[in-house]
Amino acid sequence: MSMLLDVKGLTKRFGGLTANADITFDVKRGEILGIIGPNGAGKSTLFDLITGFQPPDAGEVFLDGRRITGLRPDLVSALGVARTFQKLKPFPDLTVIENVIVGALARTAHMRAARDAALESLAFVDLLEKRNHFARELSTGQRKRLELARGLATQPRLILMDEVTGGVDQRTIPGLVELVLELKRRGVTIVTIEHNMQVMMRIADRILALHAGRRIAFGAPEEVRKDAAVVDAYLGSAADAA
Numbered sequence: 001m002s003m004l005l006d007v008k009g010l011t012k013r014f015g016g017l018t019a020n021a022d023i024t025f026d027v028k029r030g031e032i033l034g035i036i037g038p039n040g041a042g043k044s045t046l047f048d049l050i051t052g053f054q055p056p057d058a059g060e061v062f063l064d065g066r067r068i069t070g071l072r073p074d075l076v077s078a079l080g081v082a083r084t085f086q087k088l089k090p091f092p093d094l095t096v097i098e099n100v101i102v103g104a105l106a107r108t109a110h111m112r113a114a115r116d117a118a119l120e121s122l123a124f125v126d127l128l129e130k131r132n133h134f135a136r137e138l139s140t141g142q143r144k145r146l147e148l149a150r151g152l153a154t155q156p157r158l159i160l161m162d163e164v165t166g167g168v169d170q171r172t173i174p175g176l177v178e179l180v181l182e183l184k185r186r187g188v189t190i191v192t193i194e195h196n197m198q199v200m201m202r203i204a205d206r207i208l209a210l211h212a213g214r215r216i217a218f219g220a221p222e223e224v225r226k227d228a229a230v231v232d233a234y235l236g237s238a239a240d241a242a
Helices: 043-051 073-078 096-104 111-124 140-152 173-185 197-203 221-226 228-235
Strands: 003-014 017-028 032-036 058-063 081-083 158-162 189-193 206-211 214-219
Touching (some): 003 043, 017 043, 032 043, 043 081, 043 158, 043 189, 073 081, 096 140, 140 158, 221 228
Parallel strands (some): 158 189
C-alpha cells in the first residue's frame, strides 16, 4: 500500500503555547488513520496545518509526493483533499442541495456538473429526500451527513474528518460509521479525529495518539490502546484500556 500523505515534523506555536510539536506520521493510500487525544492535544490544529488554514512554524506536508506545506485551503482542496469540521457551519438559509453545490463548485465552474455532483453526494449520505429543506431544519446527525456530503462533492482522494460521530445520539452513530467504512470501500483515504474509542477501534487501520501537542503513540489500534502513555493521558486507567 503506497503512501498518500506524509507529515514530517509539523510544529505550531501560538505565543508561548505549542499546539503541535514535531508531529510526524504517514497515511497509506486507502487506509483509515484515526487520531485520538484529550481536549487540547492539538488534533484540530494538526488538521489546520495540513489543509492550509494555518501555516506551520516548522515541518513539511506532502500529498502523493508533492509538497503542499502552507498552500491556501482552496489549493489544497483542488489537489483532492476535503475536510469536515467538528463545529458544524452549514449555510442555514440555503437549502441542503445548495449547501453541497457550494462544495462542488470548488471542483467545477459548471453549475450543472456541480448540481449532479451534489445530488450524487446527497444520495450517498442518504439526504436526497431532504435536498430542498433549509439546512437549519436538519438534526445534528443530518447536519453531520450534510457536512460530509459537502466534502465529498469536491471529489476528494483524501478526506479529513473532525469528530464525525461527535454530538449525535447513540442511535445515529452506527449509520455514520457505516458511511465512513463505505467511503473506504470506495477507495477514499481517510484521516479521522474521534473521541469514541469503540468507533475508533472498529474503523481505524492505524491510530495516532497525541497529548499536549506531542505524538505519544502511532501504530495498530490494539497496540496504541494498550500503550502505557495513551492509557495514562487519554484512557484514564489500565482497566479502561483492557
